[in-house]
Amino acid sequence: MxxxxxxxxxxxxxxxxxxxxxxxxxxxxxxxxxxxxxxxxxxxxxxxxxxxxxxxxxxxxxKSEDNLYSILADTNKNCKGHLRIGFPRSRVKLLVTKLIPPFKKNYRNVDISVTSDFSNVLEVLTLNGTLDLYIGTGKLRTKELNEELLLTEKLFYVISDDLLKEHFGREVNEEELAEMERGICLSNFLDVPLIITPPPSRLRALIDNVAEQAGTKQKIVFEINEPSVFQELCRENLGAAVISHMFLAYETWTMRNDTVKRTVIMDGKRRYISLISKNLYCFPINSLESYHGAITISYSNNKYIPNYMKDFISMTKDIFKCMETISYSADSTRMRL
The missing domain is CATH 1.10.10.10 (Winged helix-like DNA-binding domain superfamily/Winged helix DNA-binding domain)
Incomplete structure (x- = not known):
């Protein structure tokens, strides 16, 4: 085999x-x-x-052998087993640190192995039984897997004070900031140096498509397959970045009460995102219909699901609900980060 x-x-x-x-x-x-x-x-x-x-x-x-072992393991009070999980490359650090520790507290005898790759690869590995489940960011191409929605993401444009001034050639007034708080058009910022994931990531394809439609090229200053460091690089004025609110929510969760709460306008409602940074702006991005922002958890239709795997799926859903709540809570403060 x-x-x-x-x-x-x-x-x-x-x-x-x-x-x-x-x-x-x-x-x-x-x-x-x-x-x-x-x-x-x-x-x-x-x-x-x-x-x-x-x-x-x-x-x-x-598959039949694995099912038998899973069924037998479920009858054991000590609940031994092996959970094989797939995470997207760009989110593996975030997901491992938030999902694995709380699960292991309840299931110390369940071994865990993690594979990180692109979502389409993780789908294939789950189909052939190499993985038990995976968290992905793309649309399923098969009906042989169950797919459950964890989070519908929004994208934000994060830019420092200095780069914003450089882009406009002057200080930005309150009216302009208020307008950008309601959402920006990405094509208006293609001249700003950008920190982005390299091809063939979906985010990079999205940015390249926006630039192509505008008849120009995005000024790429730095490529890295680790969006969790984008904000720190933005803080150093290396460039601006397009960041999903999943990563913004993670920083809020990590920093707890040491964060700075700032407002964003989403779906016509005032909401806040909290970050430790005090020299960044975070603007919602409008007109990105091509971005499929669904984060899902998928697993086989015809495979026995042991109780520890059911609990992992349930726990994952709860944690993602908390992420969404943190990102979308209402507040009346301004949105400068």
Whole structure:
């Protein structure tokens, strides 16, 4: 199964601490016993039709085996098990620190392994049974998985005092700030140096699309696959950034009462987001219909769900509700961060 998944015997040998020769010999013995050829050896290693049939059958057997172990584990008062979770690359640090500790307090005997990758990859890994569930940021492409909404995100444009003055060439007056509090058009800020995730992230594709429609290019000053550091980089005047309110809510949660509450206008209502920074502005972004801001949790339709996994899903929903509450609470203070 590992050779079929990776199509790389050297990699499997390294992962399993078995020699390449031993694995190759075992595959040949298996082919002789079944009287079929499972792999094409040239020009590169690939599955034959018979190899694909065997691999699919073994995947079904593995799913049944995992289900049996999960059912038996649920009868155990000490509740032993193994939860395999997928997180998006750009959010793995945030999600691990907020979701794993409270779960482990209740399930000390449940082992956890985390895989971080793009959402479309995590979907495939959940479909083939490598993962039990994943939290994703894109639309599902299959009906074989259950998908539950955790949070509908909004995007904000974070920019420092100095960069805002530089963009306008002068001090920004109160009327202009009040107008931007109601939302900005991203295409009006394409000349401002931007901190952004590299391709092929959805956020980067969104920014590139806005610039293309405006007939220009966004001035990219720094690329990093870790949005949790965007605000600190903005604070240092390295550039502006487009940040989802999930990350803003996380800072609020982390800093508790040491934060500075500032107002934003969303959906015609005055709401606040709290951050520790005192030299940043945070403006809602208008007209981004192409941004699919749904954060979801997905898991298999035809797989037994043990109680500890049900509790993890329930706990995750509760934590995301808290994030939404923190981000959307009403307040009457101004929105300078």
């Amino acid at each position: 590992m050779v079929a998944e990776t199509l790389n015997m050297s990699l499997v040998a390294k992962r399993t601490f078995i020699s390449h020769q031993c694995i190759s010999s075992y595959i040949r013995q298996l082919e002789e016993r079944l009287n079929v050829r499972l792999f094409n050896r040239s020009p590169s290693l690939s599955l034959t039709k018979e190899g694909e049939i065997l691999f699919q059958g073994l995947q079904e057997i593995k």
